[in-house]
Amino acid sequence: MHVTVPPISERIRSLAIASFPxxxxxxxxxxxxxxxxxxTGRPLLLVKPGEPLHALPASDxxxxxxxxxxxxxxxxxxxxxxxLKVQGWAQAVPAAEARDAAVAVAGRCPDESLFAAVxxxxxxxxxxxxxxxxxxxxxxxxxxxxDAEEYLGAGPDPFLDAAERILHHVNESHRDQLRQxxxxxxxxxxxxxxxxxxxxxxATVRSGIEDPTLIRVPWSAPVDGPEALxxxxxxxxxxx
Numbered sequence: 591m592h593v594t595v596p597p598i599s600e601r602i603r604s605l606a607i608a609s610f611p612x613x614x615x616x617x618x619x620x621x622x623x624x625x626x627x628x629x630t631g632r633p634l635l636l637v638k639p640g641e642p643l644h645a646l647p648a649s650d651x652x653x654x655x656x657x658x659x660x661x662x663x664x665x666x667x668x669x670x671x672x673x674l675k676v677q678g679w680a681q682a683v684p685a686a687e688a689r690d691a692a693v694a695v696a697g698r699c700p701d702e703s704l705f706a707a708v709x710x711x712x713x714x715x716x717x718x719x720x721x722x723x724x725x726x727x728x729x730x731x732x733x734x735x736x737d738a739e740e741y742l743g744a745g746p747d748p749f750l751d752a753a754e755r756i757l758h759h760v761n762e763s764h765r766d767q768l769r770q771x772x773x774x775x776x777x778x779x780x781x782x783x784x785x786x787x788x789x790x791x792x793a794t795v796r797s798g799i800e801d802p803t804l805i806r807v808p809w810s811a812p813v814d815g816p817e818a819l820x821x822x823x824x825x826x827x828x829x830x
Contacts (some may be wrong), residue, residue, distance in 0.1 A: 593669050594808035596791050599736055599744035601691065602727050604789070605672045606631050608754075609658035610698040616642060616654045616680070623656060626698035626774050631742060633658060633676050633720040634683070636707060643680060643718055651681040656720055664784045664796070668735075672729030676722055678738075683717040685710050691717045730804060752816035753788040756823060760785045768828045772797060793823060797801065 595601070611633055613621035621642055625635040633656040637643045646652055658674040683691045692704040695717070703715040725736045747753060760768060761784055772780040772795055780797050787794035792808035807826060813819045 594792055594806065594810065596747060596789050597744065598734065599740045600731075600747060601789075602674065602725060602736060602741065602742050603631050604746040604750055605660050605729060606658060606674060606725075607726070607750060608671070609660040609674060611635060611656050611666040612659045613657040614643070614654050614680075615657075616652055624695075624699045626695040627658065628691065628694045628719065631746075632722055634691050635680065635718040635720070636695055636699065636701055636704065636715060637718055638703060638715045639713065644716060646680070646682065646718075648682040651679040651721070653723075654678065654680045662786065672727060674728075675704060675726040676720060676724075677726075678723040680718045680720050683719050688717055690715065691719065695817075727768075747789045749790055749813070749816050749819055753790075753819060756816075756820055757785050757788045760823065760827075764827065768795070773828045775805070775807070788819070788823065790819065793826065 596604070605629050609627060611618045611625045614623040614635060615621075619642075623635055625633060628634055628723045635643065635656070643652070643654075655675055655677045658676060660671040660674075661668045661775045662671050663669070688708045688710065695701070696704055698784060707715040707717045713758050722741055724738060725741045727734060727736070758779045765783065768785060769780055769783040772783050776797075782797065782799045782802075785793060786796035786804060790809075790812045795805045795807065797803050797805060813822050
């Protein structure tokens with residue numbers, strides 16, 4: 591059977607890479623969070639003095655739920671892509687791994703206190719990592735749950751970085767061609783067209799303002815690299 595969309599675990603891992611923590615819940619209360627997601631998909635939290643996790647001993651862990659939000663900016667307006675709730679065990683990042691964790695956080699949440707967190711002063715900012723128990727996802731009209739094995743055993747789309755670069759280029763420079771292609775595919779008007787998602791299995795186009803429609807356009811076969819991904823998208827636009 592021809593596969594037209596990535597496996598759900600891969601899709602959620604790709605979404606997680608583009609997400610940032612908004613809240614962390616522990617002991618029955620929720621607090622604002624800042625941080626990122628590491629290469630394995632685990633949430634990273636930058637915790638400052640006075641915040642609930644800060645006093646946790648380095649050798650201990652605590653059950654938390656971290657909300658991760660992903661969005662995409664189109665024409666200067668931010669639109670939600672999905673929400674993930676990651677439940678697991680928060681533990682201080684080991685000193686030997688603090689620098690890599692800080693770099694991952696800086697990519698989503700630049701903060702000068704990351705430098706102090708890397709220094710390891712227990713009275714200063716600290717970095718925590720959440721070992722995943724399960725992930726609840728809500729993206730578009732889809733929702734569900736992945737256990738730790740499903741989530742951590744998958745990887746994001748292998749060409750995710752290239753896909754995002756190509757997507758931004760098309761949205762900035764080739765929206766008119768994209769609109770014409772979508773109009774011909776639909777056989778009618780295609781207002782406010784944007785490239786919404788791009789992966790090795792196909793492209794998702796967003797059309798409409800008040801009540802947008804997502805249109806999935808699969809490739810004839812999964813692409814095997816960034817250049818093939820760019821060619822597939824170019825053929826889609828030029829063929830219509």
